[in-house]
Each structure stands twice: as structure tokens, then as C-alpha cells.
Amino acid sequence: MKPVNLTDKLSKISTHWDPHVIADYNDNDVMVVKFIGEFPFHLHEDTDDFFLVLKGEMTMDVEDTSHIVKEGELFIVPRGVTHRPRASEECHVLLIEPKGTPNSGDPATASSKPRL
């Protein structure tokens, strides 16, 4: 039980699209991740998807529209909604998902995420 500095945790990540767990909140993983480029379109049948932009900005493509999500902005994708995050420059994001949620919606990616 101690404070977790988000910038410090992000400084330890050199990969992209590779969320690292920094804390637990009930049955959820609290994670930080660096985005650049495009992630595949996907959806989560059973959970909303929580994104908070900590640095930079991303675009969230959702069904037939796109939202720019800037530093200090939160975007929650409701369960069952097809979405794709992308970023033309590196973007740092706080993610929250129930433990065991596959990143891409594909159960093959549901293994435990690395912990910082």
C-alpha cells in the first residue's frame, strides 16, 4: 500500500501496445501503456474499456466515427462496441480492465499482463 507514480512506471516501458499492471482495484488491473500507430479493431463483449490519456493524444475510432482524446481526457468504450485506438505520435495511457480481459478481444491475448 503506497503511492504509485505514473510517470516513473511509464519510464520503465520501452514497448508499445503492451500494458503493464501497476496496481489492483477490486478485480481490475490498473495499467499503463504506450501507444503509437494503430491497434486492431476489436471489442470486449463483457466489459467497458477505460482509457485516460496521461501524455500526448490518441484517436479512438468507434464504429463509424472518431474521437480525438487529449492529455487529461478520459474515454470509456462501452462493452460490445467495436473500437480501435491509434496515435500518430507516442501517447501514454492509463487503462483499467477486469483481470483476464484479452487486449484485442481475442481470448488468445488474455494471459496475465506483465507487472511493474
Place this chain on the structure above:
Amino acid sequence: MKPVNLTDKLSKISTHWDPHVIADYNDNDVMVVKFIGEFPFHLHEDTDDFFLVLKGEMTMDVEDTSHIVKEGELFIVPRGVTHRPRASEECHVLLIEPKGTPNSGDPATASSKPRL
């Protein structure tokens, strides 16, 4: 489904210790709140308590110790742990709690929180 700017939402709050809901994540309220002074010691039997400091700093008194939590830092109080947030100067915080969680641990404070 749109981006939620945390600074904009906080600019609409003039009270302290009065969380306002800005989004929903599964069965949780995502809230912003302004702290100053001391909240009562309390605990939540059934949920962890998620605090992310957005501006300023707070102190979290937890059992027999205290943690300073600075801007950009996360602090999660595990369920069942007695705690008290306090701040000598105004501090802005993102909170996440399951819907219906009483602020102070007292069910009398479990009514719906205002929404921004």
C-alpha cells in the same frame, strides 16, 4: 460516448469532499472531487478505494502511517483498511468506487452522487 475533460469537469465544482460522477465504468462511478482539510477516518468493507491525484497533493493516513500522494500518483486503499484523506491546500482527485458505495463508509452517505 465522447472524451471527458477532467479539468473542465473540475472547473464546475465549487464544493469540497463532494464527488461528482463524470463517467461510468462497468458498475463503478468515475468521479472527480476537490479536497481540502480533513475527511473523517473510515473504511469500506466491500471495496477497494481508488484515488488518482490530478492537481496538488494529499496525505493519506492509513492505520498507523501516512503517505503523501502527489500529482500524477495513484493510491489504492484495499477494502477493510481504515483511512483518511487530507490536504492542507486544495487538491483535485479522480476517484473510482462501485456505484452505491458510501463516501464515508456510513450507508447514510450512499445516495447517488451528483453527475456533471
